[in-house]
Amino acid sequence: MGAGHGHRAASVTDTRIRVAALTPRMDVGPRDARHLHVLRLKVGDVLRVFDGQGAEAEAQILELDAGRAVLTLGEAVSGAAETPFPLTLAVALLKGDKLSDVVRAATELGVARVQLLVTARADAREIGAQKLTRLQRVAEEASKQSRRAVTPEVLPPIPLADFQWEGQLFVAQPGSAGRIISLLDWAAPVNILTGPEGGLTDAEVSGLLERGAHAVTLGPRILRAETAPVALLGAIAAAGE
Amino acid sequence: MGAGHGHRAASVTDTRIRVAALTPRMDVGPRDARHLHVLRLKVGDVLRVFDGQGAEAEAQILELDAGRAVLTLGEAVSGAAETPFPLTLAVALLKGDKLSDVVRAATELGVARVQLLVTARADAREIGAQKLTRLQRVAEEASKQSRRAVTPEVLPPIPLADFQWEGQLFVAQPGSAGRIISLLDWAAPVNILTGPEGGLTDAEVSGLLERGAHAVTLGPRILRAETAPVALLGAIAAAGE
Numbered sequence: 001m002g003a004g005h006g007h008r009a010a011s012v013t014d015t016r017i018r019v020a021a022l023t024p025r026m027d028v029g030p031r032d033a034r035h036l037h038v039l040r041l042k043v044g045d046v047l048r049v050f051d052g053q054g055a056e057a058e059a060q061i062l063e064l065d066a067g068r069a070v071l072t073l074g075e076a077v078s079g080a081a082e083t084p085f086p087l088t089l090a091v092a093l094l095k096g097d098k099l100s101d102v103v104r105a106a107t108e109l110g111v112a113r114v115q116l117l118v119t120a121r122a123d124a125r126e127i128g129a130q131k132l133t134r135l136q137r138v139a140e141e142a143s144k145q146s147r148r149a150v151t152p153e154v155l156p157p158i159p160l161a162d163f164q165w166e167g168q169l170f171v172a173q174p175g176s177a178g179r180i181i182s183l184l185d186w187a188a189p190v191n192i193l194t195g196p197e198g199g200l201t202d203a204e205v206s207g208l209l210e211r212g213a214h215a216v217t218l219g220p221r222i223l224r225a226e227t228a229p230v231a232l233l234g235a236i237a238a239a240g241e
Numbered sequence: 242m243g244a245g246h247g248h249r250a251a252s253v254t255d256t257r258i259r260v261a262a263l264t265p266r267m268d269v270g271p272r273d274a275r276h277l278h279v280l281r282l283k284v285g286d287v288l289r290v291f292d293g294q295g296a297e298a299e300a301q302i303l304e305l306d307a308g309r310a311v312l313t314l315g316e317a318v319s320g321a322a323e324t325p326f327p328l329t330l331a332v333a334l335l336k337g338d339k340l341s342d343v344v345r346a347a348t349e350l351g352v353a354r355v356q357l358l359v360t361a362r363a364d365a366r367e368i369g370a371q372k373l374t375r376l377q378r379v380a381e382e383a384s385k386q387s388r389r390a391v392t393p394e395v396l397p398p399i400p401l402a403d404f405q406w407e408g409q410l411f412v413a414q415p416g417s418a419g420r421i422i423s424l425l426d427w428a429a430p431v432n433i434l435t436g437p438e439g440g441l442t443d444a445e446v447s448g449l450l451e452r453g454a455h456a457v458t459l460g461p462r463i464l465r466a467e468t469a470p471v472a473l474l475g476a477i478a479a480a481g482e
Contacts, residue, residue, distance in 0.1 A: 104465075105465075105468045105471070105472075108462055108463070108464050108465060108468050109459075109460070109462070109464070109468070109472060110460060110462055145463065145465070146462045146463045146464065147462065147463050148462060179479060179480065180479050181422050181476075181479060181480055216479065217478075217479065218350075218475065218478045218479055219350070219351060219478035219479075221349055221350070221351055221387040221388065221389060221478075222349070222386065222387045222388050223349050223350070223387065224345075224346075224349060224386070227346045227349050227350070227471065230346070230468065230471045230472065230475060231346075231350060231471065231472075231474065231475025231478055231479065232475060232479065233472065233475070234459065234471060234472025234473060234474070234475030234476050234479075235475050235476040235478075235479030235480070237458075237459045237460035237462075237472055237476070238420060238421050238422060238457065238458065238459055238460075238472065238473065238475075238476030239420065239422055239476070240420055240458060240460070
């Protein structure tokens with residue numbers, strides 16, 4: 001509790017904001033403070049804070065005005081929305097806003113990081129710094145909306161040949177007979193990889209399979225490059241964890 | 242073959258166009274004729290025609306100019322891209338272009354029809370005739386791109402209580418323990434149902450379960466209303482068929 005709260009009693013709210021670190025006393029910048037105002041939160045109200053690295057806790061509003069807020073740390077909340085091992089999406093560079101759509105949906109579906117890839121048929125060979133920052137912002141917003149404690153990292157593009165992974169790697173490959181549901185093992189990190197419009201080349205796929213990847217099907221139809229990762233992550237989400 | 246084709250030999254192409262019906266001689270309108278021109282197809286080239294009802298066949302170009310084309314029917318092609326029983330997506334009305342995105346991805350992922358629904362928390366109670374036509378057009382385009390012989394029907398909205406289904410109905414429901422992969426049975430039609438932003442009400446879900454629907458999970462995170470159908474259809478596509 002504190003002085004200055006409104007007429008209604010302080011309450012426990014659904015609001016979640018990201019902080020730099022979970023410390024006993026946390027200062028909140030103007031953007032989030034405005035957000036708390038818009039939601040009509042008051043001094044004494046309880047919300048949740050998360051650090052984007054997996055830590056999440058309750059926090060109470062100690063001070064609040066239009067430009068800033070101060071919170072005090074409450075009880076830790078375990079990251080119930082996280083998969084047991086990190087889930088990585090490696091995705092070829094795509095044109096326009098398609099990567100934003102993929103990053104947004106992938107965040108909702110639980111990925112811990114998105115590794116951008118340059119492949120033979122990728123729509124681009126690089127990505128601007130601004131665009132990368134924008135993708136990271138999309139991941140942050142989506143993380144908030146889906147109530148995750150982790151904000152996925154969006155990693156700048158590397159050539160496909162340089163992509164290293166731990167645990168299992170599943171490659172969405174039209175015409176393959178593998179089923180992710182039968183192959184998936186949550187006892188190790190899970191990685192999925194999807195190609196650009198036009199697909200991976202046969203040589204790229206063989207290269208990945210030689211390095212231990214599994215080719216898996218998404219049915220007999222041709223999917224757009226931006227649909228395949230969402231469909232494959234949907235299959236993983238539906239399998240439970 | 243025929244008179245008027247260019248220097249190269251006639252070839253079998255990947256091109257697919259929709260026709261009103263598969264008849265021995267088919268007239269093609271200006272839009273598709275222009276498309277054939279742009280692709281540099283010639284008299285004698287072979288392409289595929291489909292009627293949007295599941296029938297698909299090879300066809301040869303008999304005449305072609307900028308405004309029209311005439312095709313002759315060749316061998317029938319079986320609809321390899323279709324699921325063994327029809328797959329229906331029932332989806333609550335969503336704001337803006339979200340329904341277009343859902344219809345596009347759902348078409349790629351093999352649905353035979355999309356039934357729009359009015360639910361308690363749906364973003365709208367109805368949909369304009371123009372918008373419905375636009376959604377149907379999106380289904381047509383996506384069908385072409387994913388090389389399906391069937392163009393899904395997009396059916397105008399009905400109240401959730403009036404929605405009837407044959408076979409199995411799976412409802413995406415946060416917090417449910419059911420897994421579509423374990424429950425799915427391709428020996429009968431498959432239906433999936435997803436709610437609006439804000440979800441179905443508890444009463445709506447109970448009503449469906451009482452009528453025999455299965456509640457299934459898409460993991461512990463909150464998905465946007467436009468992500469849930471794609472994720473669930475992805476799980477079905479990854480399961481095979």
